[in-house]
Amino acid sequence: MNRISWMSLLSVVALLTVQASFASERVGNFALLDHEGSYHQLRKYGDSKAVVIISIASACVENIDKLPKYRLLRTTWEQQGITFLGLNSSVEDEQDDVRLMDALHNFDIPILLDKSQLVAENLGISKAGEVIVLEPNRFQVLYRGGLDIDPVRARPNLGIAASAGTTTLADTLSATIAGDFDGFDETVSTEATGCDLHFPVRDLHESAAPDYATEVAPILEAKCVSCHISGGIAPFAMDSYMMVQGWSPMMKEVIMTKRMPPAQVDPNINHFTNARYMDPSELQTLIHWIDAGAPRGVSEVDPLTQIEPPESLWQLGEPDYIVEVPAFTVPATGVLDYENVTINLPFEEDVWVKSVQHLPGDRRVLHHLLSFIVPADYDEKIVEGENDSYREFLEGYAPGKDEAATYPDNAGVFVPQGSAVQMSLHYTTFGKETVDNTLLGLYFTEDEPQFQYSTYSLSHGGRNLVIPPGVSEHHMSASYVFEDEVMLHGLRPHMHYRGKHMRFSMIYPNGTRDDIINVPDYNFAWQPTYRLAEPMLLPAGSRVMIEGAFDNSQYNLGNPDPDAAVRGGAQSWDEMFIGYFSFHKTNKH
Known part of the structure; x- marks a missing residue:
C-alpha cells in the first residue's frame, strides 16, 4: 500500500x-x-x-x-x-x-x-x-x-x-x-x-462589449447561417444564443486560423460574388464578443430563433425539369469506383439551360459529382480533367456547391433534341449502408441566349503526378492558350486531400500578366466555382496558367498518410491538379 x-x-x-x-x-x-x-x-x-x-x-x-x-x-x-x-x-x-x-x-x-x-x-x-x-x-x-x-x-x-x-x-x-x-x-x-500601435476597435470593445442581438447575430445570419442551419452541411446549427455561446471557443479557433468562413480566396485579387468575404470589422466584433465571455445582452428577443428555414430546397423554385438519378445503394464500408450514369432527356425540341441545382440524396456519402450534356445513349466514361468535344459541362456538386448555379446574362448551355445528362458520381462510405437518390433541377431560358456557356478543364493530367513522402511544398503548374476571344466568368481549383494552394493567372498576347484568383489555403471540403463579380475579357491568344502546390507533410491535418508517395488518380487519397475555367466566346453562337 x-x-x-x-x-x-x-x-x-x-x-x-x-x-x-x-x-x-x-x-x-x-x-x-x-x-x-x-x-x-x-x-x-x-x-x-x-x-x-x-x-x-x-x-x-x-x-x-x-x-x-x-x-x-x-x-x-x-x-x-x-x-x-x-x-x-x-x-x-x-x-x-x-x-x-x-x-x-x-x-x-x-x-x-x-x-x-x-x-x-x-x-x-x-x-x-x-x-x-x-x-x-x-x-x-x-x-x-x-x-x-x-x-x-x-x-x-x-x-x-x-x-x-x-x-x-x-x-x-x-x-x-x-x-x-x-x-x-x-x-x-x-x-x-x-x-x-493604436487599437481603436479593441479599446472601444473593452469599454463596451459588442451586443449579441444588434451586432453579433446579424453577422452570423448574413455569413454563417446558410450552412449552420438544421439539416445543413455544417456540424451544428446556429439557431439560438445558447448554441452559439456553447460553440464560441471553437468559433474563435476556426476564425483565427481562417478555416471559417470557408472559400478563403485572396481578397486583394478581383472580387467574387460567392467568396463569403468577412470584413475585418466583422471579425473584430465576433472575436471581441467571444473574448468578453459571449454575453447575452439585454434584448428579450433572440434574433437567431426568428430565422425561418427555406420553404423549398429548390432555391429558384420548382425547376422546369427534374432529372432523377437512379437510386444507388452505398455499402457500409469499402472503396467504390466512380459511378457513371447516362439519363436520356425526353425533350422534343432544342432547349437552353439557364440555371441548375443538384440536390444530393445523402450528403454523407455523395462526395461530389459532375454533370454533362451528351448525345442520347452516350456511354464513353467520364475522366475528370479531360475535355471531350461531344460533352458540354453542365455543373457539378461538391462541398460548398449546394447553391443553384445561374449562368451569366445572355448565356446558357445548349441542349439539342436527342440529348442526355451524363453524370460521374463519387461516393464514399461512412460505416452504415444507405441509398442515395440525387436530383438535378434544370431551369430553361425563355428566349434563345446570345452565347454558349462552356467550361474548360486545365489539367496537369495526373499520369505523371508523383508527390514524395513528407514534402510540404510540392509545386505543379499547367497552361492553355485560348485561340478565340472569350469572356471569363467562373473558376474552380480541384485537388484532393493534399492540395495546399492554387493561383490562376493569364498572360496577354502582348506579354503582360494579370492574376485572376488566388486560393492560398485550398480546402478539399469546400470546392465552389468562384463567380467573378466583373467578368474578365481574354483576347484571342491569351495564355491561362494554374500554379499550385501539395502538402504531403504531417502538418497537413487532412493528409491520410504523410509517409506515402502519392500518384495521380480518381480516389481522394490519390491526387489531381485541375483548374476549371467557365466562359463564353464573345462571338455569338
Missing part, C-alpha cells in the same frame, strides 16, 4: 514539474496572408526551432533604420532552423503600402497582413519594432521585446562613454536551437523600442 502511495506521489510531482516548465506565456494558433498572398499558419511551422515575428509599420522610421539589423538577425539564425516573419498590424496601412515598403527597402521576409489587428492582440504586441519569439508546437512565447543592443566602445574625445551590449535575444535563439525549452519557465522580456 505504501509503495503505491509513493509511486502516485512521484507521478504527481513529475507532472507538476512538467507543467511548471511550460508555465510561460501561451498564445492561440493563428493564420494570415502575407503581402504577396501566401498563407501562413503558426502550427504549420512545426519543423522550425522557433518562429521570430517582427512587428512592422510602413510609416515607422525606426523599422527602416533597423532594417540592416533585421537582415543580420535573419541571415545569422535562419540556416539554423529559425523562421522569420514580419507582421503588419497598423490601422493606417493597406497592402499596397506594405508592398511599396518592401519594394523600396527590401525587407526580404514575408510580411503578414493583420488588418483586423486580432493577431497582434493575440500576441500582445504594442509597438512596431517589437520582436516575438514563438515555439510553434506548444504556441509558447519564449521572448518578447526589442533587438539586442550593440556594445559601445568609449570615445572620450567625442564624449562617448563605454556601454555594455545585450545578448538576451541571441541567447534565447541559441537555447531554442539546443532544444532547451525547460529553461523558459517564464517568458523572457526586454524593453521594446519603436512606434506605438
Whole structure:
C-alpha cells in the first residue's frame, strides 16, 4: 500500500514539474496572408526551432533604420532552423503600402497582413519594432521585446562613454536551437523600442462589449447561417444564443486560423460574388464578443430563433425539369469506383439551360459529382480533367456547391433534341449502408441566349503526378492558350486531400500578366466555382496558367498518410491538379 502511495506521489510531482516548465506565456494558433498572398499558419511551422515575428509599420522610421539589423538577425539564425516573419498590424496601412515598403527597402521576409489587428492582440504586441519569439508546437512565447543592443566602445574625445551590449535575444535563439525549452519557465522580456500601435476597435470593445442581438447575430445570419442551419452541411446549427455561446471557443479557433468562413480566396485579387468575404470589422466584433465571455445582452428577443428555414430546397423554385438519378445503394464500408450514369432527356425540341441545382440524396456519402450534356445513349466514361468535344459541362456538386448555379446574362448551355445528362458520381462510405437518390433541377431560358456557356478543364493530367513522402511544398503548374476571344466568368481549383494552394493567372498576347484568383489555403471540403463579380475579357491568344502546390507533410491535418508517395488518380487519397475555367466566346453562337 505504501509503495503505491509513493509511486502516485512521484507521478504527481513529475507532472507538476512538467507543467511548471511550460508555465510561460501561451498564445492561440493563428493564420494570415502575407503581402504577396501566401498563407501562413503558426502550427504549420512545426519543423522550425522557433518562429521570430517582427512587428512592422510602413510609416515607422525606426523599422527602416533597423532594417540592416533585421537582415543580420535573419541571415545569422535562419540556416539554423529559425523562421522569420514580419507582421503588419497598423490601422493606417493597406497592402499596397506594405508592398511599396518592401519594394523600396527590401525587407526580404514575408510580411503578414493583420488588418483586423486580432493577431497582434493575440500576441500582445504594442509597438512596431517589437520582436516575438514563438515555439510553434506548444504556441509558447519564449521572448518578447526589442533587438539586442550593440556594445559601445568609449570615445572620450567625442564624449562617448563605454556601454555594455545585450545578448538576451541571441541567447534565447541559441537555447531554442539546443532544444532547451525547460529553461523558459517564464517568458523572457526586454524593453521594446519603436512606434506605438493604436487599437481603436479593441479599446472601444473593452469599454463596451459588442451586443449579441444588434451586432453579433446579424453577422452570423448574413455569413454563417446558410450552412449552420438544421439539416445543413455544417456540424451544428446556429439557431439560438445558447448554441452559439456553447460553440464560441471553437468559433474563435476556426476564425483565427481562417478555416471559417470557408472559400478563403485572396481578397486583394478581383472580387467574387460567392467568396463569403468577412470584413475585418466583422471579425473584430465576433472575436471581441467571444473574448468578453459571449454575453447575452439585454434584448428579450433572440434574433437567431426568428430565422425561418427555406420553404423549398429548390432555391429558384420548382425547376422546369427534374432529372432523377437512379437510386444507388452505398455499402457500409469499402472503396467504390466512380459511378457513371447516362439519363436520356425526353425533350422534343432544342432547349437552353439557364440555371441548375443538384440536390444530393445523402450528403454523407455523395462526395461530389459532375454533370454533362451528351448525345442520347452516350456511354464513353467520364475522366475528370479531360475535355471531350461531344460533352458540354453542365455543373457539378461538391462541398460548398449546394447553391443553384445561374449562368451569366445572355448565356446558357445548349441542349439539342436527342440529348442526355451524363453524370460521374463519387461516393464514399461512412460505416452504415444507405441509398442515395440525387436530383438535378434544370431551369430553361425563355428566349434563345446570345452565347454558349462552356467550361474548360486545365489539367496537369495526373499520369505523371508523383508527390514524395513528407514534402510540404510540392509545386505543379499547367497552361492553355485560348485561340478565340472569350469572356471569363467562373473558376474552380480541384485537388484532393493534399492540395495546399492554387493561383490562376493569364498572360496577354502582348506579354503582360494579370492574376485572376488566388486560393492560398485550398480546402478539399469546400470546392465552389468562384463567380467573378466583373467578368474578365481574354483576347484571342491569351495564355491561362494554374500554379499550385501539395502538402504531403504531417502538418497537413487532412493528409491520410504523410509517409506515402502519392500518384495521380480518381480516389481522394490519390491526387489531381485541375483548374476549371467557365466562359463564353464573345462571338455569338
